[in-house]
Amino acid sequence: MNESSSRRLELVPGGVQLGTGPWQRPTSPSWVLVLPQTVGLCSSDLKEVRRSRDVRSDFGHEMVGLVHSSSMDDFPPGLRVCLDPHVPVTRTTAFSETTLLEGSPDQLRAALPTVLDGTPDDRAAFTEPLACAVNCAGKVLAGSDVAIVGAGTAGVLLAVLLRLKGCQVTLVNRSPERLTALSSTALLREVPKVLISEVGTRTFSTVVVTTASLDDTTFDGAWRLLSRTGGRLVLFGGIRSDWRVPGTHVLLDGIRRGEDVRELELGGRRALVVGTHGATGADFAAAGAVLAAPLPWTAGHIEELIVGRVTLPGLAALLNDAVRTGVDPIGKHMVDIGLNQ
Known part of the structure; x- marks a missing residue:
């Protein structure tokens, strides 16, 4: 140059x-x-x-x-x-x-x-990206039992911060390749890593979605990981502006970008939906x-x-x-x- x-x-x-x-x-x-x-x-x-x-x-x-x-x-x-x-x-x-x-x-x-x-x-x-994860971690109560949906960079950085905050963290992903690659890292060696199809009936007090783009399948899987009542769904990953919660008229991207909090009841579960952005x-x-x-x-x-x-x-x-x-x-x-x- x-x-x-x-x-x-x-x-x-x-x-x-x-x-x-x-x-x-x-x-x-x-x-x-x-x-x-x-x-x-x-x-x-x-x-x-x-x-x-x-x-x-x-x-x-x-x-x-x-x-x-x-x-x-x-x-x-x-x-x-x-x-x-x-x-x-x-x-x-x-x-x-x-x-x-x-x-x-x-x-x-x-x-x-x-x-x-x-x-x-x-x-x-x-x-x-870590600063954005810091902002997201502020929406999670210290000591919570947390499932992070999405094993990309955002999900991993958030897992690191939540461990520092005393949370019990499980990393959940749709495909196995990324989880396998992360298994050898010192960062996540002690963090459970589970395919979303293999979680079974276990539920969590907080679920954070960090995927690059939210779709019906990912939302449904994340929602099913929440406790029946009193849970918290934190929106961290990307969401199309026109995407709606399946079976409803609820648009989630505005909640995420506005960092708003809204109660949602769906399929026998009631939880707070919490937005985090930037x-x-x-x-x-x-x-x-x-x-x-x-x-x-x-x-x-x-x-x-x-x-x-x-x-x-x-x-x-x-x-x-x-x-x-x-x-x-x-x-x-x-x-x-x-x-x-």
């Missing part, structure tokens, strides 16, 4: 393409130019490539980067930052050798939390603190979840292949973008 042009991924019809263009130039008085080093691939990135996401664009957001230059003294060159994509700033994708953010000074401070010293880049790249600045601070030290039950940490690494050209091939086949890559992939890549 040189200071005249940089490579970046661009969304195009049918997938992505790797382009090269001049460095972005700020048009606002307050701005920060960041050099992404390591960026995590998120399920929402795949939705955007497939054009199946009907909300704001966050393409390339699980970033750890170094400040190159800025209009503000708060962001000296070399400062290591991550990204809170929920803050309303104007920015370019972090799947790029340069990322420009523009907004008010307060917005930029909120959008670019500092990475704590001693936190490796691979671990710090989990800050944003993360606050306090959630990012809490996530950073968790990532700064080893977890109490293992000398390892969350970067154990990384299953693959790619560069920007490799990411373009990976995403276009996912569009072509309709199959998402399994497990967490990191994109290495730094100056030496």
Whole structure:
């Protein structure tokens, strides 16, 4: 990379393409130019490539980067930052050798939390998804008996946080491959991992749905895991805006995005439906603190979840292949973008 042009991924019809263009130039008085080093691939990135996401664009957001230059003294060159994509700033994708953010000074401070010293880049790249999991964990009562439906990154991060909160956690998934892969990890070695078809009659006081997209089958399976009365169904994963609870007119995406609470009675069960969405600045601070030290039950940490690494050209091939086949890559992939890549 040189200071005249940089490579970046661009969304195009049918997938992505790797382009090269001049460095972005700020048009606002307050701005920060960041050099992404390591960026995590998120399920929402795949939705955007497939054009199946009907909300704001966050393409390339699980970033750890170094400040190159800025209009503000708060962001000296070399400062290591991550990204809170929920803050309303104007920015370019972090799947790029340069990322420009523009907004008010307060917005930029909120959008670019500092990475704590001693936190490796691979671990710090989990800050944003972990912050969202922190927000979700706040909706679960300490000490609860919890089933987490969905064994993707969100479900695993939530399992880690709920264990720290003293909850009894069971990880439930529709297919066995992901559960098998997680069985050898120190993070989840002591966490029961069960196929949803094999749970039997066991019920839980709290069920959290973390799947990328809620459908009738997943909802029905999660609802049946709840106690008959007094249970809590927490909505953490993606939900289409027009999806309704089967047999009702209840739309759940609004509850999730509004972080609302609603009582639902269905099929002989009555439970609170609780929404959780996004993360606050306090959630990012809490996530950073968790990532700064080893977890109490293992000398390892969350970067154990990384299953693959790619560069920007490799990411373009990976995403276009996912569009072509309709199959998402399994497990967490990191994109290495730094100056030496």
